[in-house]
Amino acid sequence: MAPDNLSELQERAGQNESRYRNLNERMEPHNAVHVWVDPPMPDWICECASRECMTPVRLTLPEYEAVRAEPTHFLVVPNDEHLSLAVEHVVVRNERYWVVEKFGEAAEVSEELDPRSES
Numbered sequence: 001m002a003p004d005n006l007s008e009l010q011e012r013a014g015q016n017e018s019r020y021r022n023l024n025e026r027m028e029p030h031n032a033v034h035v036w037v038d039p040p041m042p043d044w045i046c047e048c049a050s051r052e053c054m055t056p057v058r059l060t061l062p063e064y065e066a067v068r069a070e071p072t073h074f075l076v077v078p079n080d081e082h083l084s085l086a087v088e089h090v091v092v093r094n095e096r097y098w099v100v101e102k103f104g105e106a107a108e109v110s111e112e113l114d115p116r117s118e119s
Contacts, residue, residue: 007105010086010087010104010105010106010109011105011106011109012049013049013084013086013087013088013102013106014087014102014105014106014107014108014109014110014113015109015113017047017048017049017074017102017106017110018109018110018113018114020045020046020047020048020053020074021047021068021074021110021113021114021115022113022115023045025068025115025116040060040061041058041059041060042058042059042061043056043057043058044056044057044058044059044064044075045057046075046076046077046082047074047075047076048074048076048077048082048083048084049084049087050082053077053082055077055082057075057076057077057096057097058096058097059075059096059097063097067099068116070101071110071111071114071116071117072101072102072103072107072110072111073091073099073100073101073102074088074099074100074102074110075097075098075099076097076098076099076100077097077098078093078094078095078096078097078098082098083098083100087102087103087104087105087106088100088101088102088103088106089101089103
């Protein structure tokens with residue numbers, strides 16, 4: 001893959017995953033009121049690079065906040081099909097979700113688009 005194609009892939013992945021992160025951020029207040037299990041474990045949307053993926057992922061609110069603490073971290077379904085190894089690597093694996101960390105240009109785009117950043 002030519003370097004400019006890799007750069008384009010990284011930028012697109014950062015934008016796609018940031019779009020899902022923003023959706024999850026808007027869902028957080030709604031998810032905070034669901035207490036049907038203890039601890040509450042609402043559904044979030046997989047933040048993989050696929051534009052078509054809307055697979056639910058279950059995390060507690062503290063788990064979700066831990067992912068959001070890093071602007072380059074995203075939650076994905078625990079399955080290799082939801083990874084884009086050209087732009088990210090897995091930093092947390094468990095049976096309900098994985099956390100991936102962006103690198104390179106995808107990380108830069110993710111940081112720029114982070115809704116929690118103080119830009």
